[in-house]
Amino acid sequence: KNQVEQSPQSLIILEGKNCTLQCNYTVSPFSNLRWYKQDTGRGPVSLTIMTFSENTKSNGRYTATLDADTKQSSLHITASQLSDSASYICVASRGSTLGRLYFGRGTQLTVWP
């Protein structure tokens, strides 16, 4: 069964601190893994996308890692800011021409001042 699971479900950190979000997937055949940021009531915004041959990818203060052998990914946020408060969604894609996506439930991150 094609699934994406994320942990923790929610996380509260203080401004300036680092945090790491986890994602496990069982999508097959696996094509790539994406992390999206979604503010409440808004559409998801892409942070990173990695194919099975990539181990890490950065986008500013966001660094994603991928272990295709263990089917795990993480998103590390450095020096968190209040604007980082959002839902972070892990999304796995199967190999297809239409890019069907499998979404995790997201980790709700709250950054406190």
Add this chain to the structure above:
Amino acid sequence: DTEVTQTPKHLVMGMTNKKSLKCEQHMGHRAMYWYKQKAKKPPELMFVYSYEKLSINESVPSRFSPECPNSSLLNLHLHALQPEDSALYLCASSQVGREAATYTQYFGPGTRLTVL
């Protein structure tokens, strides 16, 4: 320009009304998507259009009727909806091709629909 626009931002409708949601992109993408998202849940795929033709219908009730009049526009026609259809409706677009699985889907801001 990596923007997908959606109108209206908010929509309140009765169960007997007919309304339409609109989505537009000018990135030259030939795949467009409709998603439904309930609170605190991930987006659920509804429809996919590829080259203006309906490619995927995820067993969506017929009260939702998609339309892709051209490569830049995507509509979702609504009729006789139920209160449980209240949700955030997201439009997305992406490139299509042999490497399509690696292409980013760009999402619009969504339309918040409330059915009374």
